[in-house]
Amino acid sequence: MPRVAAVPVRTKKKTRDADVSRARVFEAAAEEFAARGFDGAKVDRIAERAGVNKAMLYYHYTDKAALYRAVVGDMFASTAAEMAALRETGGSPEVKLAAFIDVIAREGQLRPHFPAMWLRELADGGQHLGERNFGDIFGIVSTLAAILKEGEAAGRFHASTPFMVQMGIVGPLFMFLATAPMRKRLMTKMPIAPPDVPPATLVAYVKSMTIGALTAGRTSSSASKAGKR
Amino acid sequence: MPRVAAVPVRTKKKTRDADVSRARVFEAAAEEFAARGFDGAKVDRIAERAGVNKAMLYYHYTDKAALYRAVVGDMFASTAAEMAALRETGGSPEVKLAAFIDVIAREGQLRPHFPAMWLRELADGGQHLGERNFGDIFGIVSTLAAILKEGEAAGRFHASTPFMVQMGIVGPLFMFLATAPMRKRLMTKMPIAPPDVPPATLVAYVKSMTIGALTAGRTSSSASKAGKR
């Protein structure tokens, strides 16, 4: 037992270093995966970006796929957690829906790699996702489904397909966010693709679109209330 | 000159065969690229899918990148051409906007690989696109920009950013279309992701969203007219 007691200090030091390099790898991987996709991302490049040796990468993560899952898992787990919190709050269906959109938008901005990675994962058919990821996604869509159902029951929303509404929210939001680098580069050739739309404007537009579609033809003023400018 | 005269018949035969195998390669490539992306797509697998020898693939196309450009170019050129035609037609801004959305949706369904490939290309930042592709894309967005401007001048649409509106149309449409295989596979685990929403319903929803956002707060009945059901 005395042998065990001697370790703490040194362990703490080592652990902190490990956490640092591990975090650097994670961050670099997120950028690489977002910019090039799973197959396009190269392990060597991730290590280089992270400023660590390639062997270090394998010290922290079993392989490329595990690293990818770590990044993706973090995205969905975080979003799912926020959604769980959202489910506890009150308010009208319109307010809840706006809050739902805010969470998606916030997560998409908080993690710059999120939008592009999500776009790719959708195109990939969820190839790289695991059971836990699907669970988180299910939780997210379920949150939206509950809001829609509530609004529908209250006679404020049309009947709708949750997954379709979800794509109607994530699509515009993430497509716009994911194309930020591209738009920046294209500005000279395409004055139509501005790199600098304020996030608030984008979010407002998405809210307006969604509420607009769900309340089209109704006399309520909810459409104009939720997403102005 | 007599040597030249003897060729035609044989050439025709050969040409037909060539066209067939070339088309098969093109088709197989479109599927592979859509399902796995540029880096994920493997030349061997494309050849196998096409039922031709790998060497044949290189006989028809200089390399993998050229093949990719051929598929992508076809998508954008076709869509751009339809947009050019649309620019000639008349009607109210609302009608034109609906027609614009119809073109995007039609192209997305006509070429099953279009949605997924477009999602990927956006995430890639247009890495694999050439000058001509950007020209076509510019033409497409410009068509939308003109419609929006007209509606705005007529006092029927809010001021808007064309590229953002474009993402608001392509996003929901293509995300939903691109996830068809995924949804089919997930049905058992996620009853929220139905594989079978009728395209007409999806298109109507996107029209309703877009018109709804552009006319939010207005007294006009255009929102309910353009995208019902």
Add this chain to the structure above:
DNA sequence: GTCTATATTTTGATAGAC
């Protein structure tokens, strides 16, 4: 036009010293 065999390069991954 079509196929076999092969050259070349890239890349994911590990062994083993420090």
Add this chain to the structure above:
DNA sequence: GTCTATCAAAATATAGAC
């Protein structure tokens, strides 16, 4: 925990016969 050196497996592309 960190790095060097290296292996083994893919994967792109081509040469050359038919």
